[in-house]
Amino acid sequence: MGARLLEVNNLKVAFPVGNVMAEAVRGVSFEINTGDAVGVLGESGSGKSVTALAILRLIPSTGRITGGSVKFAGEDILSIDEANMRRLRGRDLSMVFQDPLTAFNPALRIGRQLLNVIRTHTSTTVQQARTRALEVLDLVGLPNPARVMRSYPHELSGGMRQRALIGIALACNPKLLIADEPTTALDVTIQAQIVDLFHKLRSELDLTLLYITHNLDLMAELCDRAIVMYAGNVVEEGKVTDLFQAPRHPYTRMLIDCVPRLEDSRNRELTVIKGMPPTIGTTNPGCRFSPRCPSAVERCHVEYPEESFEAQRRFSCWNPRL
Amino acid sequence: MQNWGIPRRYLLLLHSIGASRTGLFGFCLVSVLALMAIFAPWIAPYEPTQVDMLNRLQPPSWSHWMGTDLTGRDVFSRLIWGARPSLQVGILAVLIGLPGGFAVGLLAGFYRGTMLETILMRIVEIIAAVPLLIVAIAVVGVLGVKPIAMGPFTITNEIKIVVVLGFLYIPGLARVVFAVAAAEATSDYIRARRIQGVRDFTLIVSDILPNCLSVVIVWGTLLTAGGVLAEAGLSFVGLGVQPPDASWGVMLSEARKFIFSGEWWLLFFPGLAISLTVIGLNLLGDALRDILDPRHYTGPRLD
Numbered sequence: 001m002g003a004r005l006l007e008v009n010n011l012k013v014a015f016p017v018g019n020v021m022a023e024a025v026r027g028v029s030f031e032i033n034t035g036d037a038v039g040v041l042g043e044s045g046s047g048k049s050v051t052a053l054a055i056l057r058l059i060p061s062t063g064r065i066t067g068g069s070v071k072f073a074g075e076d077i078l079s080i081d082e083a084n085m086r087r088l089r090g091r092d093l094s095m096v097f098q099d100p101l102t103a104f105n106p107a108l109r110i111g112r113q114l115l116n117v118i119r120t121h122t123s124t125t126v127q128q129a130r131t132r133a134l135e136v137l138d139l140v141g142l143p144n145p146a147r148v149m150r151s152y153p154h155e156l157s158g159g160m161r162q163r164a165l166i167g168i169a170l171a172c173n174p175k176l177l178i179a180d181e182p183t184t185a186l187d188v189t190i191q192a193q194i195v196d197l198f199h200k201l202r203s204e205l206d207l208t209l210l211y212i213t214h215n216l217d218l219m220a221e222l223c224d225r226a227i228v229m230y231a232g233n234v235v236e237e238g239k240v241t242d243l244f245q246a247p248r249h250p251y252t253r254m255l256i257d258c259v260p261r262l263e264d265s266r267n268r269e270l271t272v273i274k275g276m277p278p279t280i281g282t283t284n285p286g287c288r289f290s291p292r293c294p295s296a297v298e299r300c301h302v303e304y305p306e307e308s309f310e311a312q313r314r315f316s317c318w319n320p321r322l
Numbered sequence: 323m324q325n326w327g328i329p330r331r332y333l334l335l336l337h338s339i340g341a342s343r344t345g346l347f348g349f350c351l352v353s354v355l356a357l358m359a360i361f362a363p364w365i366a367p368y369e370p371t372q373v374d375m376l377n378r379l380q381p382p383s384w385s386h387w388m389g390t391d392l393t394g395r396d397v398f399s400r401l402i403w404g405a406r407p408s409l410q411v412g413i414l415a416v417l418i419g420l421p422g423g424f425a426v427g428l429l430a431g432f433y434r435g436t437m438l439e440t441i442l443m444r445i446v447e448i449i450a451a452v453p454l455l456i457v458a459i460a461v462v463g464v465l466g467v468k469p470i471a472m473g474p475f476t477i478t479n480e481i482k483i484v485v486v487l488g489f490l491y492i493p494g495l496a497r498v499v500f501a502v503a504a505a506e507a508t509s510d511y512i513r514a515r516r517i518q519g520v521r522d523f524t525l526i527v528s529d530i531l532p533n534c535l536s537v538v539i540v541w542g543t544l545l546t547a548g549g550v551l552a553e554a555g556l557s558f559v560g561l562g563v564q565p566p567d568a569s570w571g572v573m574l575s576e577a578r579k580f581i582f583s584g585e586w587w588l589l590f591f592p593g594l595a596i597s598l599t600v601i602g603l604n605l606l607g608d609a610l611r612d613i614l615d616p617r618h619y620t621g622p623r624l625d
Contacts (some may be wrong), residue, residue: 056517090519097517102510107532116528117518168518 002034004074005208006055006176011068012083013047013054015280021283026232027068032176037202037209039219039240041255042229043277048212051229052178055210056093073175091121094169098181100161104153112150114168121172126255132171139204140167141197159190163197170201178210183218191215193233195222216259220244225248231278231288238313248313251289285317295319328358338613351602359405363392370568382587391576400568403592407562407569408599411484412549416542418488423495428534430496431503432526443500444579450493456554458486462561480553481482483522483562487552491545502534536614543607547600554596570596 011028014021023128025047032038040048053059055070058076071076072093077085097103105113111133118129130149137145140163151160169177179198183191195218203209204224213219219226220240226248228236236249247253257271275292278284287293290300297319305316339345358365369388374394382389388397430442462482470477506512507530515525556562557571565572570592576589 005327011373058400058517086519086521088519089517094519095517097510097514099510103514105511105515105529105533108529111527113515116520116524120520120524 002036002208004031005034005036005072006032006210007069007071008051008055009069009071011054011070013049013050013059013063013067014066015063017281020281021064021066023066023176024063024232024280025054028229028232028234030066030227030234032210034175034207034208035206036225037198037207037223039223039226040210040212040229041214041215041216041226043192043221044228045277045280046270047232048229049180052095052180052210052212055178056089056095058089073206087121090117090169090174091172092280093178094172094174094176095178095180096162096166096169097184099185100158100165101153103165104161106153108152109149110151110153110156110164114164114171116147117168118171129187133167136171137164139170139201140164141193142167158186159193162186162190162194166194166197166201170205170207173205174207175180176208176210178212180212181214182211183213183215191218198222216256228255231282233288233316235289235317236315238310238315243314246321248308248310248315248322249289249317250293250295250319250321252315253321255320260292263312287316295321325482327478334397335613339489339606339609341557342609342612344605348602348605348607348609351598352606353381355405355602358402358423359409362402364378364408366396366402366404368396369400370400370403371395371566372399373499379585381585387589389585391573391588397565397587400573401570401595403568404592404595405599407480407557407567408553408596409521409546411480411487411562411565412546412603413552414484415487415491415549415552416545418484419491419495419545421544422489423532424499424534424538424607426492426496427499428503428526428530431500431505432507432522432530434504434507439616442496446493446496449490450497453553454487454490457490457560458483458556459559462556467561467564479562479564483553483556485531487549494545495538495541499534502537503530505535506530540607540614541609543603543610547603547607550596550599550603 003203008031009029011025012023014023016022017307026316028047028051040051042048050059050063054065055072055077057065059065064299065078072088076086100273114133114136115126115129118124118132119126122129124132133149134145137148142148142160142163148156148160148164156164161250166182183194186194198209198211199222202209209223211219211223223240225238226240227234228243228251230251236243236247238254243252247256254273255272258273260270273292278288278291284290285297286301286303287296287305293300299318303318305318307314307316308320367620372395374390377386377390378392378393378394379392380386380394386396386398388401388534390396391400423581426442426446429437432440462479465482467479469479512525512529515529520529553562553569554574557569558575560575563569565576573592574589577585577592580588
């Protein structure tokens with residue numbers, strides 16, 4: 001196990017809803033060590049992406065980080081100035097997005113966008129930057145890197161674009177790569193290729209990865225540890241194998257059950273989690289999942305569950321499945 | 323297809339212009355005009371200022387295609403030379419207005435919602451409230467129509483007009499650039515580029531600016547037509563090109579006296595030249611907008 005790289009402590013992010021600030025992330029804590037691959041799992045609106053953006057200090061302009069701390073490589077990055085923060089982004093901390101088409105400027109060639117990032121963060125000559133760019137495109141498995149450099153984003157396929165985007169993210173040897181649903185916009189065969197690519201990069205570059213997704217299978221394949229989020233809280237965290245085999249939180253259990261399996265009989269009804277996740281701004285003194293939870297007890301509705309700890313895992317539930 | 327080293331997208335642009343009939347017509351008109359202006363000394367059969375008192379007020383004939391004027395100068399030759407000040411003023415004014423319009427529009431659009439945007443765009447609105455021709459007349463009126471010598475440079479009357487027009491073009495250009503830049507600034511790829519740690523300056527210059535180019539090309543074309551009209555108008559009232567030099571405005575001005583006496587060619591040809599130029603530039607601008615703006619575009623795809 002490597003040294004502690006990222007330490008998120010009681011992070012809170014709020015957005016204005018009407019004229020009050022509503023918390024989208026309500027006290028999230030987790031840690032990542034160098035070399036880890038950590039998955040973040042949750043439905044849309046559970047605060048996964050906002051957490052990631054808060055780590056980069058780039059939440060949408062209406063929102064604010066209202067509490068907690070983020071320590072990256074020992075440095076409190078919520079308090080350093082904007083110029084230094086900008087130098088961290090794209091160099092030590094980089095990110096891959098869900099939709100690789102909208103993440104590129106449609107008017108510029110891939111090469112220009114890639115060289116831009118390299119030359120922003122390192123003091124290299126154009127020639128050195130070019131060499132590095134070709135190297136990185138080759139690393140992410142793009143055939144004919146020189147041609148990719150000359151291409152406009154729309155000339156590449158979805159999978160190639162995502163590879164190129166990962167290439168940009170890796171160009172300056174980041175210490176931490178955040179991948180925000182990097183395969184959601186791709187079709188299944190390409191998804192598998194991208195996951196393979198992440199595997200390869202992890203073993204070759206000793207990459208530290210924070211992998212945000214709602215696809216459990218891909219996460220299980222890629223990550224050692226996972227965090228399950230619901231409505232802005234971490235509800236469970238543990239080794240991926242433990243989470244899959246013996247989830248403690250009912251929400252984790254239900255998420256796993258929701259995925260249809262090939263061996264299921266055709267007549268089995270698909271499992272759904274009844275109800276909707278709470279909208280932002282909903283206040284509820286108890287567990288946020290309690291209105292949808294089949295195993296909720298009286299206490300769940302009135303008091304937020306304390307965190308319970310077991311060997312290498314934690315969860316917040318008054319009535320866990322043991 | 324052989325392309326003589328011209329990038330493919332420009333060939334496709336030409337191809338798309340050709341695909342729309344009105345665009346092609348506009349493109350041809352503007353090309354003819356530009357060729358006329360560039361090659362005036364070689365095309366024009368006579369010197370534009372050459373007086374021939376024996377052959378004054380001749381109707382169109384084989385030796386003088388568009389007739390001759392009061393002092394026997396060849397109307398056709400003067401028409402060809404007259405394309406020069408028209409296009410000079412039209413194009414140079416846009417080129418002067420462009421950097422200012424771009425700078426203001428890009429900054430205000432990128433920093434939308436900040437103090438900077440408020441200040442810049444309010445100043446732009448103040449300038450926009452000033453009527454173009456009136457100011458041009460006032461400036462030339464104050465400075466006089468004679469060339470002003472400033473050290474090694476002489477400021478000709480055309481330069482004064484061009485500078486005033488260019489300055490007054492800034493608001494219009496700034497607003498169109500602002501609209502595009504503001505939309506681009508909130509797009510996903512700008513967020514992505516921020517996450518990659520790219521500087522604001524780089525974002526503005528190398529990301530947003532290229533995306534504003536198409537609207538600016540369209541606007542620039544349309545504003546060029548405005549410049550042609552302004553030059554003709556100023557020359558007509560005697561504040562632009564000075565006689566005996568040829569300009570369409572000067573020719574019209576001299577032809578005023580002959581409106582009712584039957585020498586129609588003096589009035590007809592310069593008027594036609596101005597109309598065709600403005601029509602051509604407008605048609606070309608419209609065609610370019612259809613091609614460059616995908617929301618309006620219905621023809622073959624350009625990529």
